[in-house]
Amino acid sequence: MSGGGETPVTTGVVVTGLGIVAPNGLGLRDFWSAARTGRSGIGRITHFDPGQYPARLAGEVPGFVAERHLPGRLIPQTDRMTRLALVATDWALRDAGVRPADRGEFDMGVITASASGGFEFGQGELRKLWSRGSRYVSAYQSFAWFYAVNSGQISIRNGMKGPSGVVVSDQAGGLDAVAQARRQIRKGTGLVVSGAVDASICPWGWVAQFASGRLSTSDDPDAAYLPFDRRASGQVAGEGGAILIMESAENALARGARVYGEIAGYGATFDPNPTGGRGAGLRKAMELALTDAGLAPGQVDVVFADAAGIPELDLAEARAITDLFGPCGVPVTAPKTMTGRLYSGAGPLDLATALLGMEEGLIPPTVNVEPSPSYQLDLVVGQPRAAQLCTALVLARGDGGFNSAMLLRRCRRNPTGPTTADSF
Amino acid sequence: MNGRRVVVTGIEVLAPGGMGAKNFWSLLSEGRTATRKITFFDPTPFRSRVAAEIDFVPEEHGLTPQEVRRMDRAAQFAVVAARGAVADSGIELTTLDPYRVGVTIGSAVGATMGLDQEYRIVSDGGRLHLVDHQYAVPHLYNYLVPSSFAAEVASTVGAQGPSTVVSTGCTSGIDSVGYAVELVREGSADVMIAGSSDAPISPITMACFDAIKATTPRHDDPEHASRPFDGTRNGFVLGEGAAVFVLEELTAARRRGAHVYAEIAGYATRSNAYHMTGLRPDGVEMAEAIRVALAEARMPAEDIDYINAHGSGTKQNDRHETAAVKRSIGEHAYRVPMSSIKSMVGHSLGAIGSIEIAASAMAMEHNVVPPTANLHTPDPECDLDYVPLTARDHRTDAVLTVGSGFGGFQSAMVLARPDRTGS
Numbered sequence: 029m030s031g032g033g034e035t036p037v038t039t040g041v042v043v044t045g046l047g048i049v050a051p052n053g054l055g056l057r058d059f060w061s062a063a064r065t066g067r068s069g070i071g072r073i074t075h076f077d078p079g080q081y082p083a084r085l086a087g088e089v090p091g092f093v094a095e096r097h098l099p100g101r102l103i104p105q106t107d108r109m110t111r112l113a114l115v116a117t118d119w120a121l122r123d124a125g126v127r128p129a130d131r132g133e134f135d136m137g138v139i140t141a142s143a144s145g146g147f148e149f150g151q152g153e154l155r156k157l158w159s160r161g162s163r164y165v166s167a168y169q170s171f172a173w174f175y176a177v178n179s180g181q182i183s184i185r186n187g188m189k190g191p192s193g194v195v196v197s198d199q200a201g202g203l204d205a206v207a208q209a210r211r212q213i214r215k216g217t218g219l220v221v222s223g224a225v226d227a228s229i230c231p232w233g234w235v236a237q238f239a240s241g242r243l244s245t246s247d248d249p250d251a252a253y254l255p256f257d258r259r260a261s262g263q264v265a266g267e268g269g270a271i272l273i274m275e276s277a278e279n280a281l282a283r284g285a286r287v288y289g290e291i292a293g294y295g296a297t298f299d300p301n302p303t304g305g306r307g308a309g310l311r312k313a314m315e316l317a318l319t320d321a322g323l324a325p326g327q328v329d330v331v332f333a334d335a336a337g338i339p340e341l342d343l344a345e346a347r348a349i350t351d352l353f354g355p356c357g358v359p360v361t362a363p364k365t366m367t368g369r370l371y372s373g374a375g376p377l378d379l380a381t382a383l384l385g386m387e388e389g390l391i392p393p394t395v396n397v398e399p400s401p402s403y404q405l406d407l408v409v410g411q412p413r414a415a416q417l418c419t420a421l422v423l424a425r426g427d428g429g430f431n432s433a434m435l436l437r438r439c440r441r442n443p444t445g446p447t448t449a450d451s452f
Numbered sequence: 453m454n455g456r457r458v459v460v461t462g463i464e465v466l467a468p469g470g471m472g473a474k475n476f477w478s479l480l481s482e483g484r485t486a487t488r489k490i491t492f493f494d495p496t497p498f499r500s501r502v503a504a505e506i507d508f509v510p511e512e513h514g515l516t517p518q519e520v521r522r523m524d525r526a527a528q529f530a531v532v533a534a535r536g537a538v539a540d541s542g543i544e545l546t547t548l549d550p551y552r553v554g555v556t557i558g559s560a561v562g563a564t565m566g567l568d569q570e571y572r573i574v575s576d577g578g579r580l581h582l583v584d585h586q587y588a589v590p591h592l593y594n595y596l597v598p599s600s601f602a603a604e605v606a607s608t609v610g611a612q613g614p615s616t617v618v619s620t621g622c623t624s625g626i627d628s629v630g631y632a633v634e635l636v637r638e639g640s641a642d643v644m645i646a647g648s649s650d651a652p653i654s655p656i657t658m659a660c661f662d663a664i665k666a667t668t669p670r671h672d673d674p675e676h677a678s679r680p681f682d683g684t685r686n687g688f689v690l691g692e693g694a695a696v697f698v699l700e701e702l703t704a705a706r707r708r709g710a711h712v713y714a715e716i717a718g719y720a721t722r723s724n725a726y727h728m729t730g731l732r733p734d735g736v737e738m739a740e741a742i743r744v745a746l747a748e749a750r751m752p753a754e755d756i757d758y759i760n761a762h763g764s765g766t767k768q769n770d771r772h773e774t775a776a777v778k779r780s781i782g783e784h785a786y787r788v789p790m791s792s793i794k795s796m797v798g799h800s801l802g803a804i805g806s807i808e809i810a811a812s813a814m815a816m817e818h819n820v821v822p823p824t825a826n827l828h829t830p831d832p833e834c835d836l837d838y839v840p841l842t843a844r845d846h847r848t849d850a851v852l853t854v855g856s857g858f859g860g861f862q863s864a865m866v867l868a869r870p871d872r873t874g875s
Contacts, residue, residue, distance in 0.1 A: 081585060105728075133725065134740060142619065143597045145562070151583075154571045154656055159578030162497050162659035169660035171728045171858045174561055175598070175619035180859025183723040189737055192723045192861055193627065196562075196599045196617040204616050211634055228596075235574055235585040236567075239592035296614040296640075297551055300607045309612060312551055371597075427593065428603030430615060 040292070041210040043436075044285040045124025045273030046380045047116035049225060051087030051266045051367045055119060060384050063392045064412050068366040070249045070264050075229045083243035085252050086229050087266025087368030105168040106181065107146025109227035109267070113178040114185055116271040117221055121186070124273040125285060126219065128186040135218040137190035138183045139209040140225075140271075141201030143371035144236070146173040147228035154232070182221055190217045198426025199334070200296070202269065202375030203434045207294040209274050220274045223376035227267035237265050240427060242338055250396045253369075255335035255362050256342050256407055257397045263337045266364075269373020270380040288383040292419070293321025293435035302429050303340040307348030310334075310431045314352055314421065317433040323419065325353050328435070330391050330408075330415065332378040332422040335362035345423070346403035355404035359413065362394040375424040379436065382420035386438040391415050457717075458633045459870055461710040462541025462698030464533045465810045466649075467797045468504035468691055473540065476797075476807075477814045480822035481843045485796045487689045489674045492653050500667035502674040503653045504691035504798025519604075522591040524563030527601045529694035529803075530649035534605045537645065541698035541710060545610055545643070554613035554641040555606040557696075558628030558648030560621045560802030560857070561657065562598030568654040570595065605645060605696075613641045622762075622857025623721060624648050625695070625805020626865050630719035632699050642704060647696030650803040657690065664729060666766060678799075679826040680763035680792035681770050681834045688764040691798025695806035702870055713813040717850075718749030718866035729858050731768050735776025738854060738862035742780035745864040751850060753781035756788055756866070758821045758846065760812045760853035761838070763792020764799050767831070769856060774834045776854070776862075789846060791839040795825035805855045805863070812851040812867050821846045 046056055051069030053059030062069065070087050078084040094103060094111040097118065102111070121128065128136060150173035156164040171177055176194045183192060191212040195204045202224040209222035228237065237243060244262030246252035253264040280287050295316025299309030318325060331349060336342055349360060363381050364374055385391055391413040399407040420436045463473050469486025470476030479486065487504045495501035506529075510520045513532040520528065534555075538545065545553055570592055574583040594600035599617045606615045614635055618628040625648035632646035661667040668677050668687035679685035705712055722744070724737040746753060762773050778785045793811050800807065815821050820843050827840035850868040855861075 076582065080582060134722065138723065143599075147596070150567070150656075151571070153660070154568065155575060155578045155581070157578070157656055157659050158572050158575065162655060162662060165656070165659035165663055167660070167663040169656070170664050170666070171621075174621060174858070176560070176621045176624075176857075176859040176861070177728070179620070180723070180728055180861070183725045183860060184727065187725045189723050189725045189740070192620065192721055192859075193631070194619045195631075196597065196619050197602065197615070198597050198599045201599065201616065204614075208631070211638070231581060231583045232571060232574070233596070235583050235588050236592045236596035238585055239588050239590065239596070241593075296554075296616075298555070298603070298606045298612050298615040300610075300612070312612075426599055427597065428600055429606070430599065430603070 040277040040290045041213045041274055042277045042280050042290045043272050043288045043383060044275050044280050045120040047120030047271040048380055049089050049112045049116045049268045050377055051089055051268055054089060054091055063363050063366060063381055064390055066393045066395045068395055070368055073229060076231050081234060082245045083238055084247060085249055085264050087264060088229060089268045105172055107149035107172055109146055109225050110177050110181050112227060112268060113225040114181055116225055117182050120271040120273045126273060128188060133187050133189040135190055136188040137192055137212055137217050137220040138179045138188050139193040139205050139220055139222045140179045141195050141205035141372035142175040143198055143201060143226045144228040144233060145175045146177055147233040148230035149173045151230050151232035197430040199369060199371055199374050200424045200426035200430035200432040201372040203424050203432035204296060206291060210291045213274060213276050218279050221271060222274055223269060223271040224372035225269035226371035226373045229267050253337050253365055254397050255337040256399050256403050256405060258400045260337050260339050260342055264368035266368030266370045269370050270376040272376060289386055289436045289438040292437035293317040295320060296432045299429040299431055303344050306351060307344035310345060311348035311351055313431040313433040317435045321435045328358055328419050328421050329417045330420045331358050331360045332382055332420060333360050333362045334423045334425040335364060346405055350404050356406040359391055359408050360405045361391050361408040363392045365395045365397060375422060378422045382422055382436050386417040386420060389414060389416055456637045457702040457715055458636045458699050459702050459705050459715045460697050460713040460813055461700050461705050462537040463713060463810050463813060464536030464540055465695045465807060466506060466529050466533050467693040467807055468506050479796060480793055480811055481820055483823045483825050483842050485675050485825050487674055487677050487798055493655055498658045499662040499669050500658060501671040502677045502689050504689055505653060506692055522594060523604060524566035524595055525651035526559060526563060526649045527604050529651060530557050530601045531604050531608050533647060533694040533696035534609055534645050537696040537698050538609055543698055550610055550612035552613055552642040553611040554635055554644050555602050555611050555615040556618055556628045556632045556644060556646045557601045557605055558618045558624030558802045558806060559598050559601055559650050560624050561650060561652045563595035564657060565651050565654040566595040568656045609645055611645060620861045621859045622801050623805055623855040623861040623863040624802030626855045626863040627721055629806060629809055630865060633716045633719060636699060636701055642701055644699040645696060646699050648803045648806040649694035650801045651692045652801050653690055653692050676826045678765050678795045680765040680795050680824055681831055681838045682827045683829045683831040685765045687766055689798040691800035693800045693803045693807055695810040712870055714816050714867040715870040717868040718745035720744035721861060721863040724860035724862060726860055731772040733771055733775060735772050735779055738776035738856060739779035741862045741864040745866050749866040751866060753784045755850050756852045757848045758815055758851045759788055759790035760808045760851060761790050761792045762854050762856045763794050765794060770831060770834050774836055785836055789821050789837050789839045791822055791824040793822050808853050812853045815851060816848045819846060819848050821848060
């Protein structure tokens with residue numbers, strides 16, 4: 029078990045609730061039963077007919093009927109990503125045992141990430157504008173598509189008036205939002221709803237995503253997204269993400285909350301040339317996260333990789349990991365091979381997956397991948413691996429050069445005071 | 453807090469009628485307006501037909517043809533403003549550890565202009581639901597995810613530290629700078645290139661604001677269409693632009709002999725948890741943001757010499773904001789001048805918060821407070837000193853700037869001379 033940590037337990041920021049909306053599971057229980065056994069949610073797109081497009085596979089959230097969970101008045105004014113985010117927040121609060129009405133309204137904040145905003149809603153209104161005229165554009169277009177909509181709607185639905193925020197750093201943004209939430213809790217806010225949910229699997233969103241040049245054109249769900257595999261030739265995009273309830277450890281312990289783990293470290297860098305320099309920027313982000321947590325590389329029990337599925341990016345990430353941990357020096361996994369890449373939702377979903385894995389003592393697998401030995405990674409493939417996990421490092425990279433790394437810690441030995449291990 | 457204080461050492465502004473910080477200040481201090489009839493497209497079908505547009509020729513600002521091709525107009529603004537701010541600060545970024553230099557760019561609506569234009573093409577004028585990817589521009593992904601703005605800025609200045617886009621609607625321009633200040637204070641960065649940019653003047657934006665009657669329908673007199681706090685005002689005037697700052701830790705700035713415009717002494721943001729576009733008249737949440745920002749600055753309300761208002765020119769906002777200021781700073785509200793530069797440069801959504809921080813810093817620089825243009829007949833329910841029509845000589849050592857936006861976000865920031873606060 030890893031140990032260490034110099035700051036008193038009561039200054040930590042912990043996760044006490046999870047709400048998950050993922051392509052391989054709607055809700056925490058469905059998701060975890062899929063993730064721990066390697067069940068994928070990738071398939072041919074059903075939201076529209078993808079036949080005419082070069083990329084036709086995606087990770088779609090199955091079986092989500094917003095009307096079952098949300099009041100009718102919210103439906104016409106929300107994009108799918110917002111409905112998913114609102115429901116994930118409801119579930120996360122319930123999981124945390126928190127009733128917002130019982131708490132001080134300025135003591136609860138909402139800080140989320142977004143990548144593309146409510147793109148499907150935007151497509152509908154753009155179509156009205158250009159085919160019928162400006163008078164047909166919905167009043168809700170003034171907010172339903174923009175990047176801040178999830179934070180705004182979550183704060184309204186739950187009466188949360190504390191520090192708010194929205195960050196956009198492509199796929200890295202979800203971790204950046206959680207870091208910003210931790211910052212606000214450290215400054216004194218009692219509870220922050222954080223994480224991210226993205227969804228833009230509509231024709232207009234799909235064409236814009238395809239323009240990245242990274243989407244796989246394979247029609248085989250088991251062969252389309254193969255990070256760290258010799259056959260790697262692109263990515264599968266998905267929708268969904270996770271919402272996290274974050275609190276100060278002091279607050280969480282005082283109310284007897286179940287604690288999943290601590291946000292122990294974070295680092296972010298920007299790499300103008302993400303495929304060059306042996307992944308130097310990503311390595312630097314990992315080092316910053318370790319320093320922030322007061323941990324050495326040898327104390328990291330598992331790495332959740334960004335896992336681009338693009339050979340040059342896989343190589344840069346593998347080098348960053350092996351430079352820091354040594355060849356095959358730490359177990360590495362990419363459960364996002366079961367969901368596709370969820371944009372800003374990916375980092376928070378990996379945090380949730382890592383926390384659930386720590387709780388069960390299990391590393392969920394990377395599916396479909398035959399790891400190329402040249403990467404020198406101890407990639408957990410095929411079957412989940414049983415492991416005592418005290419810490420987990422989650423990596424996320426965003427298009428353009430964003431790198432974020434976040435370190436989770438489940439238990440902590442207080443070197444000077446009484447042992448509080450396993451309280452988290 | 454570990455005592456690290458953050459100051460502004462470089463400013464650049466791209467604003468309607470005021471390209472470059474110097475021209476921008478001339479516009480404000482002379483009380484001129486830059487609103488006009490929309491020229492970017494035919495505004496005839498729209499309820500609101502005025503805007504504050506920039507006559508922007510990217511090549512004249514040093515952008516190359518390929519930079520122009522891959523960037524939305526708002527990204528172009530951000531890059532030009534960032535380069536200008538670095539030049540203004542005199543900082544040699546190449547002498548610093550690049551991992552200690554970060555970027556935050558605020559934007560409410562990202563590449564909305566580019567997306568609107570590209571959608572029209574790939575959908576063939578809205579005819580196709582299954583839009584045609586073969587007609588998409590190669591850099592469409594940069595429009596899809598506006599973090600491309602921060603990536604462009606980081607790449608152009610050589611920053612490799614923490615970088616992101618902050619997108620909290622119309623408070624993005626304050627929140628982006630506030631986010632950057634927190635990174636420097638906590639020690640995650642030593643220098644931040646921080647600001648915001650938006651270029652929303654496109655048919656889809658005009659149409660959605662038409663639908664909620666947020667923008668002014670008054671188009672008989674475009675130059676005087678933005679009328680915050682005036683009894684005849686009836687909506688805001690859309691604008692565009694950018695402002696970017698160099699933020700540094702105070703002792704490092706002094707060590708290199710940098711010109712210090714102002715310290716960012718306090719910042720807070722709160723949500724009204726009420727309505728995505730509506731405001732309660734009592735201003736409780738904005739008042740709370742102001743109170744917390746002042747507390748962070750360790751400054752009594754009486755020390756505020758000038759308030760840069762959100763002042764969008766909607767009846768709802770002007771009354772909400774007036775109430776919030778009274779609620780937070782009491783009787784001092786009646787003594788301190790408070791003006792809205794949106795009367796001159798319009799409301800550029802996510803950009804305006806940073807443009808208003810620039811105006812606040814320049815008010816301190818010149819000891820002049822900019823006016824609220826077009827304010828002839830005050831709304832009787834707005835009974836503060838809004839500095840009507842002409843700028844005023846006024847000793848300005850500390851400024852409060854506030855913002856309010858869709859999503860319910862309310863933000864406040866305190867700027868002060870560094871030798872005045874924190875003592």
